[in-house]
Amino acid sequence: MRPGMELLVGAVDNHVHACPHINARNLTVLDAVRDAAAAGMRAIGLMDNFCNSAGYAALAMRELGHLGVEVFGGLIMEPPAGGVSTEAVRVALGYGYGEGARFVSLPTHHTRNIALMERRGPAYVESCLAIPDSGPLPDPLPEILDLIAAHDVVFNTGHVSGPEAVRAVEAAKAAGVTRILVPCSHYDAATVAAVTALGACAEFSFFFLSHATQVGLTHVDSEAHTVPAVSLPEMAALIRAAGPERTILSGDCGVAVLPPPIEGFREFLLMIASAGFDRDALRRMSADNAAALFRVGA
Template sequence: MASANHREAARELIATIDDDVANRLLKGAVDLHVHSGPSTMPRQVDHFQAVEEAAAAGMRGIMFKDHHYSVAPFIPIMDRVLGHLGVAMYGGLVLNNSTGGLNPFVVDAQLKQGARLVWMPTAQSANHIRSSHRKTRLASNVQLKPSPGITVVDSYGEILDVVKEILDSIAEFDAILSSGHLHVWEIWKLFHEAKKRGVKRLLVNHPMYGLHFTYEDIAEMAEFGAHIEQSACLYVDSRFNVYSPQELKEHIEAAGVAHSSIGSDLGQVDNPTPVEGMRQAIKLCLALGFSEDDVRLMVRDNPARLIGLDIE
């Protein structure tokens, strides 16, 4: 999957920035895209280790994301054991078939158990399944029971009633709505309906990776009020690297720093840890000409605002 040339280019740029600079900017960072374990897929770190490593780096918060179960109900237990480390811990729900799909009863229960983010379908979305037929985009490395592809629209392109019910619950709890791995056309429909129903926190994850966004889509989505998160794993020294450093700069600039954040999207085996991925992403952004203030916005302030943390 990784491009050797892009990965080497990232390594070279990352090496030009001192660790001390990156470590300073990592303090207070909030990573809203951590794939720790246990999981159906092999993970490099478990949830406890992810928190411990984040605390050692001085990070402020992390969001656990698993495609097939919600970590949200376990956060109170984890907080009892790890709360003294000072890292805010969050869980959310991905609406794949393995978690109930587009089920408003599951969403309601999870939000009442503390879920702060609801991702639309990812690995089991119709777009993901279509985009993965050659294993070049959004491929899964685990073989689960075959799943029908999920879409949020009916045959006329209108948002399903059950999705409207889910959006009402997200609005009620002021949670974050993520576009998941839907197609950009579905996302536009979904976000317009969400905003109409009072959802205030809109998130697009890795828009150029498998979601079929154009640069114009990114710019218009940011202007619409959505938060655009770039996945560090797609740009740094990772086996998931598929974009050049210059493309990272272009992807960020399409939305603008004020509307952008960086999440690690890491935790997989044979990859940097989430903390190391964030450190590399910080270095890469600095090497690409983004200022320290820009980077601080993208790794600290913007994700903190999105999740509802006060800006320190």
């Protein structure tokens, strides 16, 4: 048994990119479920930039549910998946064999924040989601937040900027959303503290510590881009700003240049442990918090 495999028993990785893609994957959805079951994991969440992954999750549960791993999916509101659209969200919430999406995410690549980071052209930047500093959120976000609140699913703030994430969390809370996840790997400690003080969970992913940050990858179109890496001490400081009680650790693995999700998650948990987090904190951040947020076992 490789060191750290025991950390995967009962774990929940809510960020697995095993779905079909325009760049190479290192496994299929069904492979990911089988691997998670062999490691004793409790659940995995499927992420997809091109469609609502609740359909893949429903099929995986229908075919491999007997293995004991709960599989859930949701919608990232990227243009290929329908964009920031009320109708796309309605479909996602009901799509499956009795259960639909468990999360709805703001775009991850078609945000003004990422478009500027990737040095996209003016027309592309203008087409991307931006949340204003003040005033109402752009339509149809208010209606989408109402749908998320009514269905009691997770609102993921996607890859907006830190100030935009704070505004999005405030708006979601005002709309009655109670389950909120904020990817925080590239934020500063003050932003992390602000979103968690509002009741959101902060997500930190292995991808941003990994060598994949050095490789130009194609995510949503023909352009390949890198993403800034985060050092282990930097990420550990951000986790401490959130506190283990509001932190969710995830793998964000599936791309071919990374190890398969269970291996990436194992390596990640060992790295976080080496930064001074004890087993109780690791269990909370890698299993308990995500299980509660995504209603695993409910």
